[in-house]
Amino acid sequence: MATGMPVRRRYLVIQLRRLRSAANLTQDEVWKDLGWSRAKLQRLEAGEFQRVKAGDIMALCQLYDAPEDVARELIQIARDSRTHKPWWLQYQDVLPGAFVGLEAEATMIQEFNIGLVPGLLQTPDYIAALLESAVGSTKDQAEQRLKIRLERQRNVLECPEPPLLFAVVDEAAVRRQIGGADVMREQVRHLLHAGQRPNIEIQVLPFASGAHAAAGLPFTILSFGDGHSADSVVFLESRSDGFYLESKDEIDRHRLVFSRTQGSALSVQESADFLEGLIS
Known part of the structure; x- marks a missing residue:
């Protein structure tokens, strides 16, 4: 492209x-x-x-x-x-088709998340618990969305050449009891297992880090090709909509924020030890 x-x-x-x-x-x-x-x-x-x-x-x-x-x-x-309308996307959906389509084409994904485990790393039971608590969703809709999310994971992580995935996860995301203690133990084990893949690095941002560069701002950087700013986009999501940032300045700024947030987080090994401590 x-x-x-x-x-x-x-x-x-x-x-x-x-x-x-x-x-x-x-x-x-x-x-x-x-x-x-x-x-x-x-x-x-x-x-x-x-x-x-x-x-x-x-x-x-x-x-x-x-x-x-x-x-x-x-x-x-x-x-x-x-008609010269903006080239960024806005939409209202739990799993916007545009994001899923772009995510599947990315060669590198950098994600910072605060309250939830990143979608690509969620277990089926964790997803089901999230969907069960969603407002305005029927049982049939929840089941369909569960299937879509699991398919999304397979399309991205199980493809012949999966992307590099760098995830910084706030401590709140792994301590919040989504679905109860058993579901969270399974979820943490899944994170530990996923972190052993050569293309995935998971870091936990502990409460002890205090203020950090990405405070209050979850975001995802999708990179294509060689991952230069000119061939990347930033996705910002809220409960009701989401949009993309495409300018070089915005992408460079979010890359710097992500890098500094990685620096504030535990190392990959320290993060694995931390997660082990949650289920031991």
Whole structure:
């Protein structure tokens, strides 16, 4: 993908590639079927565009037999690109499709979390306990969201080339009894097990650290390619919505915050010892 690709453009490209793959079509089959040039489709799937026609996206979605909600979202992104609307995403959902799609493409993930264990490292029982306490969610919705979250973990952590994952977790997240003592013991054991993978580093930020650079600001940095600022995004999440920061200054600032927060946290080994102490 192109370096410095804006978030919505990157998301659009990811979805179009996945839809074509799901339809079992090659690039040659697509451009010939639509009467396009080979170069046009190649540029589109490489993200080498500033604006894209909604009609082109509509034609691709029809050819790929895309789900109606996915097609509607991608067509709207194309329309927004023609009217100079911001290229950051806002949405309301527990597991926004845009974030999950980008997360699965990242080569490095740096996450700081305060009150909860990072989503990629949560156990099924821990997730179920969180969903059970969610407001306005039916049992069927909770079960579906549990399946989606577990699939998200598999797509990211069990893929042939999983990303580097650096997680700094506030002590409150591992002490809060989500689901009760047994669920939390299992969750802590899972963190210890995950931390043994060569691509995952987990650090605990203890209460004793006092004030720190990331105080009150959970965030995730998703990096693509070589992980330079020009090819990274910062995701900020709240209960009702979330959005991305794309400017180099914002990304560099959050990288510095994350680095300093790592410095305030226990080392990887000290963190493992700390977690062991919670279940011993």
